[in-house]
Amino acid sequence: MSRGKYFGRIFFVFTMFALLLTGCEEPMSNVLDPQGGAGKEQLALINLSVYIMVFVCVVVFAIYFYVLIRFKQKPGDNTIPEQVEGNMKLELLWIVIPIILLVILAVPTLQTTFSLAEKAPKEQRDDVVKVKVTAHQFWWEFEYPEYGFKTAQELHIPTGKKVFLELQSDDVVHSFWVPSLAGKTDLVPGRINRMKLDADKPGTYKGRCAELCGASHALMNFQVVAEKPSDFDKWVEKRKKPSSEPQTVAQKEGKKVFSQNCMSCHAIDGTNLKVKGDKAPNLTGFGERKKVAGLMENNEENLDQWLKDPQSLKPGTYMPGFSHLSKKDMSSLQEYLRSLE
Structure with missing residues (x-):
């Protein structure tokens, strides 16, 4: 294969790849x-x-x-062209x-x-x-x-x-x-x-x-x-007066788990928790957010995965994993977090 054809094919491949990426x-x-x-x-x-x-x-x-x-040089013309230097x-x-x-x-x-x-x-x-x-x-x-x-x-x-x-x-x-x-x-x-x-x-x-x-x-x-x-104003009012107090037994247990493991870093407004951390995202209204950690859809499976091993999903994050929690405590914590509005 000639060098021209080789580079031509390389150029074609990269061009097609670039066009493909424009649709990503x-x-x-x-x-x-x-x-x-x-x-x-x-x-x-x-x-x-x-x-x-x-x-x-x-x-x-x-x-x-x-x-x-x-x-263009004409046949038989060997004269030097006019110089414009x-x-x-x-x-x-x-x-x-x-x-x-x-x-x-x-x-x-x-x-x-x-x-x-x-x-x-x-x-x-x-x-x-x-x-x-x-x-x-x-x-x-x-x-x-x-x-x-x-x-x-x-x-x-x-x-x-x-x-x-x-x-x-x-x-x-x-x-x-x-x-x-x-x-x-x-x-x-x-x-x-x-x-x-x-x-x-x-x-x-x-x-x-x-x-x-x-x-x-x-x-x-x-x-x-x-x-x-009008919708933004409603969202503002909900954030100013959030519904963060647990309503069920499981949510109350989840709040207790949160206070023991999470509140030194995270804050939740609208609760009677005395300590409000400022080292990690504010979780007020977490249940209405579309994403968990800005990565995955906010659902039970993804939240469970994030809480157990955040390092596997976002390397370098300062959040520790909570795989040491019992199944009951983990379930209660998730239910409380999903209830935050």
Whole structure:
């Protein structure tokens, strides 16, 4: 097989593989189909960059083929072509044009960058929601300072309103990314970064950490739940006055197991537990969350697997396994956690 055919086949295989990967992202996770204003601003920049690159490629290839044909050596012609070295007009031309193109790209890029990093208004407004985001290895904490509560793994936002985020890290560098709503913003220890996002329509949008941060970086996922303003207000009221007290005997036993094993790290609002941990996700409303640890569907089987051996599911997590619990205690703990609303 000739070398040309060999490299041609390699190129074909990689091209097909790349096209196959373009179908791996689920809906609601597509940068090129933004579902909010911030994503649309960034898509406009992507399109502008593509238009400039296409324009440059067309011009360069047009000149290349023109020169290839126009100045092709003719049979019997051994004369030296006219030399244009030191042509001031040409040199100015290929210096000035790239500068103009860079300015055309730089101005809207800077405008969009400052727009997306805008600070939240100091006063409380009905059309604005403020959230403090803290990244941990390997989970996300969301605090709503105006409402006075914290949650984890699910960021709830109302549609049609601007959501201003303050981003910080508790340990190493992370990166906050919701492909369908906004671009990436780093979370750096000791520093607060800002960004804003919004959603045009209700839905659940995938979020993830986009900066290598440890063994379970690829599993550091979260969800943005966009709801109608009326539904968001109902969710806020439930979080402010959660139903966290056990109602059945099994749930009461589960609460006791939780207090003995979990509350030094986890917090649950709306209970009479005296200690509320802040080292792990707040579990208030856990029963209504869609995912366990941001990984698996929130059901009995997955919760059981997570509680028994979290390291096998999310390597590097600080949560210990509870396989030492009796079957009864494990069942009671799960029932209590699933009852939290």
